[in-house]
Amino acid sequence: MIIFQYTYINWENYLEFGIRQFFKEKTVVYKQDTIGDGFYYVHKGLIKVSTSTTKEKDRMLNIVVPGQLLGVQTMDQQVHFTTAVTAKDSILYYFPYKKFKELIRLQPKFLKLFTKTVIQKIHGLAGLINLNSHSAESQIALILLNICYDFKDYEVHLTQKDLVMCTGLTRITIYKILKQWQEENLIEIQSRKLLIKDPDLLKNYVINS
Template identity: 50%
Template sequence: MVTVYEHVFHWEDYLKLGKRRFIRKKEHIYTQGTNGDGFYFLHKGLVKIVTVTATEKERVLNIVIPNQLLGVQSLDQKKHFTTAVAVKDSVVYHFSSEEFRDFMVQYPDLNQLFSKSVIHKMKILLDRINMNALTSEQRVALLLQNVCDEFKNYEIPLSQQDLSSCTGLTRITVYKVLKEWKEKGIIDTDNKKFYIKKPDFLRNLVKQSY
């Protein structure tokens, strides 16, 4: 089954227009409450988008995988309402607001590429919202499937806490789901990583929700 995460947008020809940055694991790309200037393209790595609620609790809103945009809301140069944190060592390209407006005039195709990429990102967020209608197993399966389909090696560098935050499930519920799957040989775990041994099981489980 093809998910919205599997679409590829060819930014390679335009990366030379952005500024390359290497982001170490756990480093912030941008921080909630700071003024933004432009957006980022994730070339390599894995990034989580989090927000701090009124009760000062951190909540994961989204997981960004390579070939996706992040921070697009700061194109208007206002304050970020989320924080982007590298889950693993990552490479991003930054496009400033002023320069990007000039680039779109020089390269008309870039405007269309950007528009499609933003629409794609909105579909991902909608997918995240619709997750609330799924069972606990389907929520975890959907998240793991979307990430492992991108990396192809079926190694998920996320902790149980990350899975809990992204799915909206308690850590106990996530633990029970993963424990059952490990006993059945569907996944394996090692040092805060998940190894998907039977990816077809996840796909079939998610497919039941459509």
């Protein structure tokens, strides 16, 4: 399993080009098979991304946290192949295609950086497809590593409750896994966040799943 290191963009510098939107907990941001016309930047909150087929129940693909992008796969104005639902009250900035073109016109160098980010984001999402088919340890490791490498920061601002709400795993299961990893010195459990102490060793739970 390949974990990609993402190009970082300080989106705080570009929020004026977006449309600020508030979503209550358990609200659909966009739905699978609907036409997309832009993307979202998550300013606050937590978003669960899933997909579904006619034969199977919804499959979780990813958790999107503040500072990350959402829905970039439909910048070509095609249909969404995922559904995004807020796991808690969230503030998003929506960048419709017209606003994005205005941003590129005013800051041409931004396009190259954004394009690289989108390509890496899609690769990362591809690695998370069928997340539910992995073991519980692998699911949590994939989520933590993708967030960790996205920000090039070992602090992951997720709580055990966040992981329970998004993965569907039980609180006991997540508690046992995180406690084991803490004993193995892979992570450190802090107030409202997890510190990844050894990402390379944590990747073993993905590779060996």
